[in-house]
Amino acid sequence: MQLAMVDDRIQALEDLHKAYQDRGLFFGDGVYEVLRSYQGRIFALDEHLQRFEKSLAAIDINGVDLDMVRRRIERAFEAAEIANAKIYFHITRGAAPRSHLEQPDMEPTFLLTVTKLEDDTHAKTNGIAVSTHPDWRWKKCDIKSLNLLPNVLARRNAAKKDCYEAILVDEAGLITEGAGSAFFAIFGRSLHTAPLAANILPSITRAFVIQAARNISLQLREQSILPTQAKLADELFIAVTTQDIIPVVKFDEQTIANGAPGPFTQQLISEFRKFTHKTS
Amino acid sequence: MQLAMVDDRIQALEDLHKAYQDRGLFFGDGVYEVLRSYQGRIFALDEHLQRFEKSLAAIDINGVDLDMVRRRIERAFEAAEIANAKIYFHITRGAAPRSHLEQPDMEPTFLLTVTKLEDDTHAKTNGIAVSTHPDWRWKKCDIKSLNLLPNVLARRNAAKKDCYEAILVDEAGLITEGAGSAFFAIFGRSLHTAPLAANILPSITRAFVIQAARNISLQLREQSILPTQAKLADELFIAVTTQDIIPVVKFDEQTIANGAPGPFTQQLISEFRKFTHKTS
Numbered sequence: 014m015q016l017a018m019v020d021d022r023i024q025a026l027e028d029l030h031k032a033y034q035d036r037g038l039f040f041g042d043g044v045y046e047v048l049r050s051y052q053g054r055i056f057a058l059d060e061h062l063q064r065f066e067k068s069l070a071a072i073d074i075n076g077v078d079l080d081m082v083r084r085r086i087e088r089a090f091e092a093a094e095i096a097n098a099k100i101y102f103h104i105t106r107g108a109a110p111r112s113h114l115e116q117p118d119m120e121p122t123f124l125l126t127v128t129k130l131e132d133d134t135h136a137k138t139n140g141i142a143v144s145t146h147p148d149w150r151w152k153k154c155d156i157k158s159l160n161l162l163p164n165v166l167a168r169r170n171a172a173k174k175d176c177y178e179a180i181l182v183d184e185a186g187l188i189t190e191g192a193g194s195a196f197f198a199i200f201g202r203s204l205h206t207a208p209l210a211a212n213i214l215p216s217i218t219r220a221f222v223i224q225a226a227r228n229i230s231l232q233l234r235e236q237s238i239l240p241t242q243a244k245l246a247d248e249l250f251i252a253v254t255t256q257d258i259i260p261v262v263k264f265d266e267q268t269i270a271n272g273a274p275g276p277f278t279q280q281l282i283s284e285f286r287k288f289t290h291k292t293s
Numbered sequence: 294m295q296l297a298m299v300d301d302r303i304q305a306l307e308d309l310h311k312a313y314q315d316r317g318l319f320f321g322d323g324v325y326e327v328l329r330s331y332q333g334r335i336f337a338l339d340e341h342l343q344r345f346e347k348s349l350a351a352i353d354i355n356g357v358d359l360d361m362v363r364r365r366i367e368r369a370f371e372a373a374e375i376a377n378a379k380i381y382f383h384i385t386r387g388a389a390p391r392s393h394l395e396q397p398d399m400e401p402t403f404l405l406t407v408t409k410l411e412d413d414t415h416a417k418t419n420g421i422a423v424s425t426h427p428d429w430r431w432k433k434c435d436i437k438s439l440n441l442l443p444n445v446l447a448r449r450n451a452a453k454k455d456c457y458e459a460i461l462v463d464e465a466g467l468i469t470e471g472a473g474s475a476f477f478a479i480f481g482r483s484l485h486t487a488p489l490a491a492n493i494l495p496s497i498t499r500a501f502v503i504q505a506a507r508n509i510s511l512q513l514r515e516q517s518i519l520p521t522q523a524k525l526a527d528e529l530f531i532a533v534t535t536q537d538i539i540p541v542v543k544f545d546e547q548t549i550a551n552g553a554p555g556p557f558t559q560q561l562i563s564e565f566r567k568f569t570h571k572t573s
Binding site (some may be wrong): 014015016017018019020021023028029032033035036037038039040041042044072085089092093094101102104105106110111113114122123124125126127128129147148149150151153158159160161162163164165166168169172192193211222293 | 319321402404
């Protein structure tokens with residue numbers, strides 16, 4: 014008899030919960046998004062849905078109705094009644110007994126959670142420490158896939174060093190991005206970040222940071238830098254959906270500038286707030 | 294209220310099935326093995342458990358009792374009463390609401406399935422066609438992790454070309470291995486396969502193939518080759534736990550030698566059978 018075992022319980026294979034046979038679990042065969050709301054309003058839903066559509070296409074999961082995804086997100090968000098919420102959702106290629114090739118009649122699985130989001134005001138006010146880690150990720154980081162083990166390992170390594178985020182460094186020695194964030198450095202009035210390519214997630218928050226930088230007349234330089242250069246920056250920060258801009262005041266144990274969040278970073282935080290707290 | 298949604302059903306977050314909150318699903322934060330049995334006996338259990346232990350250590354999942362894992366495998370295999378079985382098992386870092394960093398008190402999840410394995414005698418007798426695909430995998434392919442999306446994408450690409458397996462090619466243009474198999478080429482009396490490194494899974498079947506090759510006096514050359522070289526090989530084959538050795542007779546639409554499984558490959562299949570069908 015074909016069977017399954019979860020922890021120490023044996024059961025018939027056909028009784029195994031569908032979630033344990035999800036291709037997301039066996040292979041990471043799915044793509045995801047993380048959204049947040051500010052004061053009862055979901056931020057940048059269109060942009061996240063557009064990226065999600067690209068991710069689905071990139072791994073060839075077809076037939077997903079994006080309008081239905083949007084309606085589900087809105088329905089769940091309304092039902093949750095959480096003003097500052099974190100919305101996670103993913104779609105996998107579906108569930109079936111494990112085989113690299115999917116079955117022809119497979120239905121994608123949709124999973125979403127809405128949870129309370131705590132704004133990390135301490136990090137935003139005082140800045141954070143980050144540490145570098147080799148970028149072990151796959152060659153298609155522009156796809157927001159469920160294959161996140163290298164990100165987890167980098168983040169765990171950072172946490173062991175009491176760092177908030179891991180900054181990934183590729184084989185050429187250049188900074189790509191954070192394990193779960195975009196990375197920025199300011200030199201004078203120039204804002205540096207890695208150019209979008211297959212090794213960079215096209216971060217939605219990054220796009221808004223660039224708009225904010227334009228608003229305060231910073232010059233954008235889309236070019237990768239070395240950790241040794243990052244340590245000499247006037248200001249550093251990361252950008253992530255759940256917290257938008259967080260100043261970086263320590264990089265691999267090196268204090269950045271005077272060790273406090275820099276003036277341009279603070280201006281960018283204020284500009285960003287105009288996007289997220291628009292009066293309608 | 295924090296909530297979850299599976300497909301179109303909203304539920305309280307605390308009612309969401311544990312499997313949907315598994316770090317294996319959110320991140321691929323786990324490692325796995327595939328075993329098979331021949332005629333009622335599990336093959337190479339020790340070797341698979343040793344590799345599993347290394348994979349667990351490599352991603353820092355600690356405190357797993359490997360003897361307990363062994364007992365579970367044996368108990369499930371006996372309960373299934375399937376002579377030629379495929380045994381899949383994995384351990385993930387556990388289940389909890391999604392966060393890159395795990396909770397400190399997390400219990401790893403163990404999942405196992407025992408299913409019927411059909412020997413693919415057609416493939417073994419007639420050989421298979423394979424096609425190349427860029428190796429998009431992460432930098433730690435020596436860890437047998439659940440981050441298998443690049444393997445799935447490569448395999449799907451091969452299937453579209455009516456090929457049985459995808460042969461992965463790195464950025465230097467060299468063959469690494471199959472999406473789910475080790476890859477071998479025979480030139481004269483030399484058996485070529487990629488050397489074990491971070492970009493190669495230390496295949497158990499590969500180790501037995503090397504032993505078999507020694508038994509028939511083939512010379513082992515652990516060096517990577519180009520697709521153009523592979524097309525000129527006297528013989529090609531792949532090695533995979535579930536089917537051991539499968540001859541390759543077509544490589545990127547190029548017929549190999551006379552298009553039939555080669556004599557050394559057939560000898561290796563016979564030698565391999567001595568390992569799997571030992572009289573005890």
